[in-house]
Amino acid sequence: MREQIITQKTIADPRSHYGDAKASTRHFITQRLTGVSNIAFLLLLLFVVVRLAGEDRGDMVETIGSAWIGLPLALLLGIVTIHMRNGMRDILEDYFHGRTYRLYMMLNTLFCLIIAVAGIGAILKLVFWG
C-alpha cells in the first residue's frame, strides 16, 4: 500500500479521519487471528520437532509425509508468514517512511513469500512425492 503525504492541514481537519481506519482495523484483527493460529502451529511444531529432530529422511517422510500432519503444518506455516509480514510492517512503519519504507516493505514481503513458498513446497513434496 502506497502511503500518502500527510500535511498539517490533513491532521487538523477532523473530517479527514487521520490514518486509515479500515486498513488499520484489518491489520489489527489479522494479527490477532493469525496469532491464535500460531499457538496451534507451535504445538504441532513441538510435536514434529520432538519426533523428528536428528532423524533420517525415512522418518521425516513417514511423519510429515502423512497428510494428517503435513497438510495442517503447511497451512499453519502459511498463516505464520502472514503474521510475520504484518508484524515486521509495524516495526518498519515506526522507523522508516517514504521510499526507504517502501523498499524495506518490499523486501519484507519477498522474505515472507520465500519462507511460505519454500516451506509449504517442501512439506507438499514430502506428502505427495515422498
Added chain:
Amino acid sequence: MTVRSRPLSPHLQVYRWTITMTMSIVHRATGIANYAGSALLVLWLVAAAWGPEPLDAVNGLFGSWFGQLVLFGYTWSLTHHMLGGIRHYVWDFILGMEAGQREMLAWANVIASVVLTLLIWTIFVWVG
C-alpha cells in the same frame, strides 16, 4: 545569526526503566528473532524434501553445540512471543490493565517463558 538547534524528542533513556516497557521491547525483539528463525525451520524442511545428504548436513549443523545453543534461544524466543501475544489478548478485553496487575502480567510473561523453555528442553532433550 545563530540558529538554535531544534529540540529533540526524549528517547528511552530519560524514562525510568519499567518491567512493562522491557517486556514490550522484548516482545518486538523476539518477534524479529522468530522472523529470522523461520529460515531455520524452512532450511530443515527443504533439506528433508531434497534428499538424505542435505538432511544429514542440516542435522549436523543443528546438532552441533552452536546449533543447539541457537535452537535453545529460538525455543525461548517463540515461547516468550507466544505468551506476550496471550498477554495482549488479555489486555484486548480490558483486563489486567490496572497498576500492579500489568506489572504482574509482565513478570509472569518472562518467568513463564523461561520455565516453559527449560521444561521443554529438560523433558524432550536432556532427559528424553
